[in-house]
Amino acid sequence: MRVDVAVVGMGPGGEVVATRLAGAGLRVAAVEARLVGGECPYYACVPTKMMIRAADALAEARRVGELAGTAEVRADFSPVAARIRDEATDDWDDTVAVERLTSAGVEFVRGRARITGRGVLDVGGTVIEADRIVLNPGTDPAVPPVAGLAGTPFWTNRDAVKATVAPAELVVVGGGPVGCEFAQVFARFGSRVTLVQSGERLLPRDEPEAGGLIAERFAAEGIDVRTGAKVERVAHDGEAFTVTINGGDVRAERLLIAAGRTTDLAALGVGAYGLDESARGIAVDARMRAADGLWAIGDVTGEGAFTHMSMYQADIAVADLLGEPLEADYRAVPRVTFTDPEVGAVGLTEEQARAQGRSVRTGSTPIPSSSRGWIHKTGNEGFIKLVADGDVLVGATSAGPAGGEVLGALAVAVHGRVPVSSLRRMIFAYPTFHRAISAALDDLG
Numbered sequence: 001m002r003v004d005v006a007v008v009g010m011g012p013g014g015e016v017v018a019t020r021l022a023g024a025g026l027r028v029a030a031v032e033a034r035l036v037g038g039e040c041p042y043y044a045c046v047p048t049k050m051m052i053r054a055a056d057a058l059a060e061a062r063r064v065g066e067l068a069g070t071a072e073v074r075a076d077f078s079p080v081a082a083r084i085r086d087e088a089t090d091d092w093d094d095t096v097a098v099e100r101l102t103s104a105g106v107e108f109v110r111g112r113a114r115i116t117g118r119g120v121l122d123v124g125g126t127v128i129e130a131d132r133i134v135l136n137p138g139t140d141p142a143v144p145p146v147a148g149l150a151g152t153p154f155w156t157n158r159d160a161v162k163a164t165v166a167p168a169e170l171v172v173v174g175g176g177p178v179g180c181e182f183a184q185v186f187a188r189f190g191s192r193v194t195l196v197q198s199g200e201r202l203l204p205r206d207e208p209e210a211g212g213l214i215a216e217r218f219a220a221e222g223i224d225v226r227t228g229a230k231v232e233r234v235a236h237d238g239e240a241f242t243v244t245i246n247g248g249d250v251r252a253e254r255l256l257i258a259a260g261r262t263t264d265l266a267a268l269g270v271g272a273y274g275l276d277e278s279a280r281g282i283a284v285d286a287r288m289r290a291a292d293g294l295w296a297i298g299d300v301t302g303e304g305a306f307t308h309m310s311m312y313q314a315d316i317a318v319a320d321l322l323g324e325p326l327e328a329d330y331r332a333v334p335r336v337t338f339t340d341p342e343v344g345a346v347g348l349t350e351e352q353a354r355a356q357g358r359s360v361r362t363g364s365t366p367i368p369s370s371s372r373g374w375i376h377k378t379g380n381e382g383f384i385k386l387v388a389d390g391d392v393l394v395g396a397t398s399a400g401p402a403g404g405e406v407l408g409a410l411a412v413a414v415h416g417r418v419p420v421s422s423l424r425r426m427i428f429a430y431p432t433f434h435r436a437i438s439a440a441l442d443d444l445g
């Protein structure tokens with residue numbers, strides 16, 4: 001097969017690239033080893049957010065006692081499992097997505113592509129020759145080298161989203177977004193959860209206050225959070241796991257590994273373009289070029305493992321392939337961890353801004369002392385923190401109820417370089433959660 005452009009990996013960005021280039025009249029081949037759409041719709045964002053929606057409903061029902069009388073709550077995971085199977089993933093079947101692709105004029109090839117030379121791909125014996133190649137291979141769950149772990153029936157995110165019941169006990173290894181989101185979901189459905197994080201705090205990519213907030217809430221919900229802890233050994237006796245953490249044993253029905261992600265660049269064959277196959281990712285320039293004739297987008301670029309980043313980079317790669325000038329700007333990358341409270345952040349953390357030698361000022365305010373936070377009462381924990389350099393915000397965190405939605409206003413401020421003096425003159429609707437931004441601005445001094 002000979003094409004103008006071959007796209008390897010149909011993650012969220014790969015689908016955009018293939019569809020838009022075919023729409024522009026190019027001959028495009030799209031290769032996908034597993035499911036068209038990638039990790040997000042089948043194993044990540046969408047099913048986990050359905051779990052979270054359900055778990056949050058349970059948590060809100062349990063808050064009725066403090067606000068509105070009584071409610072008897074009996075958790076049942078089966079509607080969640082059914083919704084993920086039927087509504088989110090079509091039982092992990094991508095027929096509809098493949099049809100969407102082919103009806104857009106893309107030639108679809110199912111299989112694992114390997115670059116065998118510049119402009120040449122091998123997909124299980126099918127050879128594709130392409131003038132240009134775009135890589136969107138995503139990542140796989142990283143499995144840490146823990147004694148006894150290999151060969152046991154541990155879960156990764158790909159197994160956890162297929163759960164049909166909440167396990168009686170669950171050990172989660174990893175306190176990043178994946179580990180935190182799953183830990184809270186299963187705890188709210190009744191699992192006894194132990195969360196093991198090798199770092200000193202949860203959500204270490206975020207402001208330290210965010211990790212502290214989530215650790216406090218998790219403790220209040222009965223999650224056994226072990227930070228600075230090491231899993232030394234894992235054993236499975238056919239029924240349950242024994243996980244040895246800092247010398248003590250925890251027995252659990254299930255073990256979820258959420259310890260980061262990895263990509264196998266050697267299997268992809270990027271050495272044919274002179275790239276380092278032992279690297280953690282593929283470095284790209286501001287137009288997503290990795291080498292002459294090779295582009296890369298998505299998690300593999302290391303610019304932020306988010307669906308919106310994959311789609312943003314897809315737009316830039318498409319522009320470059322069509323000869324339009326457009327360059328990536330990562331100043332205002334937003335991100336939301338959908339724990340309760342949600343942790344939304346944009347741009348730089350205070351530590352990152354200081355490390356760049358900026359003249360940093362910070363301002364913050366607790367959500368419970370805002371009008372809306374006080375009215376909200378139970379479940380109102382959170383804060384807003386702003387990081388300013390001169391008269392512009394270079395970063396912000398919004399943690400709390402609807403923290404990810406409140407983030408929208410802060411993302412506009414960072415993206416648009418709106419002067420702090422102008423933000424201070426803004427009218428913030430009363431009594432919204434986002435009105436707390438004005439108190440954080442006052443605190444900037």
Ligand SMILES: Cc1cc2nc3c(=O)[nH]c(=O)nc-3n(C[C@H](O)[C@H](O)[C@H](O)COP(=O)(O)OP(=O)(O)OC[C@H]3O[C@@H](n4cnc5c(N)ncnc54)[C@H](O)[C@@H]3O)c2cc1C
Nearest residue numbers: 009011033038039040044113137138298299305306307310
């Ligand atoms: C549990 C979990 C929850 C998440 N929640 C969120 C969230 O709420 N919001 C958010 O923005 N992000 C979230 N993410 C991150 C998000 O899933 C990814 O950033 C997103 O899927 C974009 O990834 P991608 O475009 O790099 O490719 P992916 O989605 O990883 O897709 C890459 C595709 O390429 C295929 N592939 C790889 N190599 C080859 C090859 N050689 N040949 C053919 N095909 C190949 C793979 O099979 C895969 O389907 C979450 C991640 C996880 C694990």
Ligand SMILES: NC(=O)c1ccc[n+]([C@@H]2O[C@H](COP(=O)([O-])OP(=O)(O)OC[C@H]3O[C@@H](n4cnc5c(N)ncnc54)[C@H](O)[C@@H]3O)[C@@H](O)[C@H]2O)c1
Nearest residue numbers: 144174175176177178179197198199258259260305336337
């Ligand atoms: N809501 C969202 O947007 C969302 C949700 C989930 C994931 N994601 C993205 O997916 C990516 C992967 O998330 P993740 O949470 O798997 O990875 P991560 O790298 O963010 O976090 C993994 C954590 O596991 C810990 N860890 C590593 N090895 C360990 C070990 N042996 N024992 C104990 N702890 C260990 C690390 O200290 C780290 O904090 C992230 O980059 C994230 O941006 C996004």
